[in-house]
Amino acid sequence: MRTFIKGGTLVSATGAQPADVLIDGERIAAVVEPGSAALGEITADEVVDAAGKYVVPGGIDAHTHMELPFGGTFASDTFSTGTVAAAFGGTTTIIDFAVQTTGAQVRASLDSWFAKAEGQCAIDYAFHMILGGVDDAALKEMDSLVDEGITSFKLFMAYPGVFYSDDGQILRAMQRAATNGALITMHAENGIAIDALAQQAAERGETAPINHGLTRPSRLEGEATSRAIQLALVAGSPVYFVHLSASEALAAVSAARHEGANVFAETCPQYLYLTLEDHLGAPGFAGAGYVCSPPLRTKHASHAADLWRGLRTNDLAMVATDHCPFCMKDQKELGLEDFRAIPNGIGGVEHRMDLIHQGVVEGQLSLARWVETCATTPARMFGLYPRKGVIAPGSDADVVLYDPAARQTISVQTHHMNMDYSAYEGFELAGRVDTVWSRGRKIIQGEAYLGAQGHGQYLKRGLCQYLR
Ligand code: URP
Ligand code: ZN
Ligand code: ZN
Numbered sequence: 001m002r003t004f005i006k007g008g009t010l011v012s013a014t015g016a017q018p019a020d021v022l023i024d025g026e027r028i029a030a031v032v033e034p035g036s037a038a039l040g041e042i043t044a045d046e047v048v049d050a051a052g053k054y055v056v057p058g059g060i061d062a063h064t065h066m067e068l069p070f071g072g073t074f075a076s077d078t079f080s081t082g083t084v085a086a087a088f089g090g091t092t093t094i095i096d097f098a099v100q101t102t103g104a105q106v107r108a109s110l111d112s113w114f115a116k117a118e119g120q121c122a123i124d125y126a127f128h129m130i131l132g133g134v135d136d137a138a139l140k141e142m143d144s145l146v147d148e149g150i151t152s153f154k155l156f157m158a159y160p161g162v163f164y165s166d167d168g169q170i171l172r173a174m175q176r177a178a179t180n181g182a183l184i185t186m187h188a189e190n191g192i193a194i195d196a197l198a199q200q201a202a203e204r205g206e207t208a209p210i211n212h213g214l215t216r217p218s219r220l221e222g223e224a225t226s227r228a229i230q231l232a233l234v235a236g237s238p239v240y241f242v243h244l245s246a247s248e249a250l251a252a253v254s255a256a257r258h259e260g261a262n263v264f265a266e267t268c269p270q271y272l273y274l275t276l277e278d279h280l281g282a283p284g285f286a287g288a289g290y291v292c293s294p295p296l297r298t299k300h301a302s303h304a305a306d307l308w309r310g311l312r313t314n315d316l317a318m319v320a321t322d323h324c325p326f327c328m329k330d331q332k333e334l335g336l337e338d339f340r341a342i343p344n345g346i347g348g349v350e351h352r353m354d355l356i357h358q359g360v361v362e363g364q365l366s367l368a369r370w371v372e373t374c375a376t377t378p379a380r381m382f383g384l385y386p387r388k389g390v391i392a393p394g395s396d397a398d399v400v401l402y403d404p405a406a407r408q409t410i411s412v413q414t415h416h417m418n419m420d421y422s423a424y425e426g427f428e429l430a431g432r433v434d435t436v437w438s439r440g441r442k443i444i445q446g447e448a449y450l451g452a453q454g455h456g457q458y459l460k461r462g463l464c465q466y467l468r
Contacts, residue, residue: 058092222248
């Protein structure tokens, strides 16, 4: 099958220009100037009129949690439902987190994640590995996983008793990463201090959802971020911060980068658009829908503005969703009596490309930076470039036709995620996905899903391409 996408504006990490794109089978065959001599030689089974639209590389969401076991329940999107929702939003690759819970073996845990995803996904997928128990066996397994294309590992400074690693464990994992080339990705919040604050709040009878945020102050994200950077410098390893939410954490990352350290970070749309007061503090139990960690930050400080600035300046390299959906009914409701029992997570895999494009519309980012933070940098950061993250001859034909003139209103009534509410209900956005190809196959056209369960393939990743 050959598809010729004609008359559009090709947007890449370096800018926007008129260009036509030829897909042949699963790959990009050619990118040509409109009206160039090569045009006459091109034959195609389908010619797509892209006039007035952007042609962009398929988005890469490097932080999702399909079916994550958490807080006595499971994230409500399966690999099947979650990847279809991702596709509707212009994301053609996810990197999900396989989980080694404390006490389990790394290899068996990873195998169970392969089994969950195999034959289920609408789009291509890869894995990071969560290490919930750094010991000699886990450290040894890191080396073999790197050889198998699992080249990044998540550690938690939060959630004592669940995923938590102490500083010695973190240091040892970083030392290993320094030798095997892996990237340590870090959940940086001081979980020991947070648990003490949360217990004190509960003892005072302060059990509403907003207390989740009030007991996780931004300083404790800043402190953990600074500490992790020092540990990485001692170990001689790079470090990548997931879901960075706070100005204090960004300041630590910026300072380390200024010194030339290999320190990277992502943020997520929820920290750019949602706040502690307006969302986590919503009346009654509605705030439970906004319980995630790190928590939404106060609007009475400059967290969100600082994060947008960080995205502009590259102190924040990229945007991922931390997609971890739970329904209100029976899931978030587990914490009706106590905010500590609300499963942590917000679903958003469907809306990342649109919400960051809205940042372009509102003057926060350039078009090129939209593509860079949502597709190209994730591919480079996690060893998928140039197969993914770019529209160039030889790359996978993961292509999104994006209509900047369209308008949409986000709603639970129309989204495709398996959630009974939307964290972005009523958001009015300029622009929306028109058509999506995944490895050359058209999988989304307007409101229609044309893909197939199991079309998505597992991606063996290389090492981070920002390091020598
Ligand atoms: O609240 C969140 N972020 N849930 C998912 C687990 C994690 O820490 O990423
Ligand atoms: Zn986390
Ligand atoms: Zn996460």
